[in-house]
Amino acid sequence: xxxxxxxxxxxxxxxxxxxxxxxxxxxxxxxxxxxxxxxxxxxxxxxxxxxxxxxxxxxxxxxxxxxxxxxxxxxxxxxxxxxxxxxxxxxxxxxxxxxxxxxxxxxxxxxxxxxxxxxxxx
Amino acid sequence: xxxxxxxxxxxxxxxxxxxxxxxxxxxxxxxxxxxxxxxxxxxxxxxxxxxxxxxxxxxxxxxxxxxxxxxxxxxxxxxxxxxxxxxxxxxxxxxxxxxxxxxxxxxxxxxxxxxxxxxxxxxxxxxxxx
Numbered sequence: 001x002x003x004x005x006x007x008x009x010x011x012x013x014x015x016x017x018x019x020x021x022x023x024x025x026x027x028x029x030x031x032x033x034x035x036x037x038x039x040x041x042x043x044x045x046x047x048x049x050x051x052x053x054x055x056x057x058x059x060x061x062x063x064x065x066x067x068x069x070x071x072x073x074x075x076x077x078x079x080x081x082x083x084x085x086x087x088x089x090x091x092x093x094x095x096x097x098x099x100x101x102x103x104x105x106x107x108x109x110x111x112x113x114x115x116x117x118x119x120x121x122x
Numbered sequence: 123x124x125x126x127x128x129x130x131x132x133x134x135x136x137x138x139x140x141x142x143x144x145x146x147x148x149x150x151x152x153x154x155x156x157x158x159x160x161x162x163x164x165x166x167x168x169x170x171x172x173x174x175x176x177x178x179x180x181x182x183x184x185x186x187x188x189x190x191x192x193x194x195x196x197x198x199x200x201x202x203x204x205x206x207x208x209x210x211x212x213x214x215x216x217x218x219x220x221x222x223x224x225x226x227x228x229x230x231x232x233x234x235x236x237x238x239x240x241x242x243x244x245x246x247x248x249x250x251x252x
Contacts, residue, residue, distance in 0.1 A: 008238075122251070
């Protein structure tokens with residue numbers, strides 16, 4: 001593997017089900033971590049719904065995403081950022097999320113993006 | 123500058139692949155290089171040899187293959203996303219015991235590691251989504 005390190009930010013914007021975006025983003029995140037590159041995840045818009053526990057995905061014939069999200073810790077992916085405004089617009093309290101997250105306002109999001117070599121958006 | 127291109131939108135449903143083609147041509151014209159074009163999610167349909175658009179519309183798989191031939195581009199289709207959606211090369215068709223294969227010539231199936239490696243090697247990764 002190359003010695004070069006590039007910092008990656010994955011921006012999640014879509015709801016957990018209804019499109020493959022959440023799963024696609026997660027698969028890329030796990031692969032980036034296998035390559036031992038610095039990685040941050042940002043959840044914006046409807047993607048904040050991905051972070052809620054106790055999805056009942058099997059009822060709609062889907063695999064449960066929250067089980068996969070708990071894999072993030074196992075892969076040492078701990079830079080999890082969440083758009084504060086997206087949470088409050090949807091009436092979600094930070095306490096509703098069991099993962100260890102950092103809340104960001106729009107200025108914080110701008111500076112997070114600015115720090116990255118690559119941004120992948122899903 | 124070294125670019126890599128990621129396409130996640132389906133051809134003909136979204137503008138993603140067509141825009142990525144135009145962007146890639148411009149990048150090359152300006153003297154930059156493209157390390158890899160990675161087709162992910164619905165973007166895998168850009169690698170289907172069976173696409174048969176009307177004659178007065180762009181044949182996206184053929185256009186990619188032509189650009190790749192001209193500039194020695196590495197066109198990689200995400201294997202997990204592709205086999206789910208029925209885009210198979212000969213090997214995968216055999217593995218899953220399917221009656222045919224349809225990965226267009228000039229494209230290869232490979233894993234997500236190719237996307238990450240492209241990011242490590244490239245100065246810019248530009249995503250064309252929906």
